[in-house]
Amino acid sequence: MKILTTVKKVVDVELTIRVQAGAIVEDGLQYVINAWDENAVEAAVQLKENNNAETTLVSIGGGDNTDMIRKCYAMGIEKGIHVEDPALEKADSPVFARVLKKVFEKGDYDLVITGKQAQDTDSGQTGIMLAEYLGLPCVSNVIDIQVLDDQHIKVSRLGDAGTEIIELELPAVVTVTDSINEPRLPQMRGIMMAKKKPIDVMDLSALGISIDDADGAAAPTSEIVEFMASKTREAGQKFEGDAAQITAQVVSLLVDEANVL
């Protein structure tokens, strides 16, 4: 089984993000692997270990992704593709999905594993759109993957009514959520070996995507006009001291001031 895993470099959400004049202030930002893609990488590596799968990752955009891709190598991914092109600067999910389609078609993969969403956009569209463009079956929000045979996997999905157990015919696309696994920490040996592994860097023309064609794969259907600061909540009243007294006080405030009890 050949697995393609997608990884995106995203801004570290744990740090302060500032907005100025409609844009995010670059100063002080740090970039990391998208957390849900780390779950996707771990899922792929587990399938390699348990089911002899071959593992390739693909990352689109992000500039210098060497550190991130090496980290994934150190976790156990065997091959890495990085698609980088100036035309991708304003890419939205459909564009990413169409680029991934080209990557998929070049590689004869059986299974694509993506994170359920990227932490920078929180959109959750790319993996599902990839499947739709390819006409492949797809399950999103997956918490478990079992290989049944060469052509079938069984996945569990967290849905609205409960956990759905779904059998998929390969090739297929799944998007995973963080409950699926606990991504491993790279070990020293893996980190050393990762440094020697090549990364296959390519641009859009190498994938056969024309950027001049306005309706082509690189044309976004949505564009971010501006960023705005989120409405931040103000810290309210904090009570310390005798538990009985402050709790009674808060309850009466919930009744009389906040009108919510």
Next chain:
Amino acid sequence: MAKILVVADIKNDALKDSTTELLSKAGSIGAETAVVAIGSNIEALISGLVNAGSDTQYVADDPALAIFSAGPYASCVADAAKQFEADQIWFSFSESGKAAAPRVAVQLEAACATEITDVAISGEHVEVTRPAIANKVMQRVRINAGQMVVVVRAGAFEAAEGITGTENVVTLSPPAVDVKAVVKELISDASGEIDLADADIVISVGRGVKDQTGVDLVKELAHDLKAGFGSSRAMVDGGFMAHNKQVGQTGKIVAPSLYMAIGISGAIQHLAGMNGSKVILAVNKDPEAPIFNVADYGIVGDLFEVVPILRAEIKKIRA
């Protein structure tokens, strides 16, 4: 006049309030509205669909649609969108909506935006507003396509008073089953419990409650208040709470009148699921816990001491 198709949010055979909220918003921006309802044995919901404020009701009612499957579900929506000639297709915030919206967008060659909190038609363009980066920023996004599919974030729109619709039912033919993604089983969530998304009060437990005894202690308070009972990821990972109880970026987004965070530190991913609540009460023994930065009322103390007092005091005022 824009034509907006709202996908009815149906759970456990009932129509959720979000359907009315979306139709109210669509009506308020002057759109002609239709709703599409997908499920099995849903005739009983039709009057509700009309009353929710729709002028046309597309109904796909088939035993094969009893359990959610993204492919057939998306086909029904795309079918209704084509018949209605919808400019915009709006899904409520749900796992079904999140799974189906990108498919519908590709099928219709429409733009797609998820977790939106507002829609505005400015000149020739449609613009949406949505949070990104775990709610740390907002984006204003311009749609450069003739059609758009969106998923509306929970709690973004309000139901209008006295909204009415007209009955005009269009039956959709059942879609083909997805033979390449076969739903074998649905392990149903515990029923009879209050759905977090509907609850006016939500009380969530975090790692601070430690174990089952702590969970049960807080559950009694939730029971008294008929509140939804939620959780941080820590207690889900620990096996004490079900997955569908997780509040946060990976779980449910809630926006109740009152949210109580009991023994929850306030990680960014948790906040992303609850910081739209009207009033937040936090109980935490660490005065520096980040949850206090968003709480309207904070009680610094040991929850095992505070929660029983909280219960008693609330009982007193409710008596």
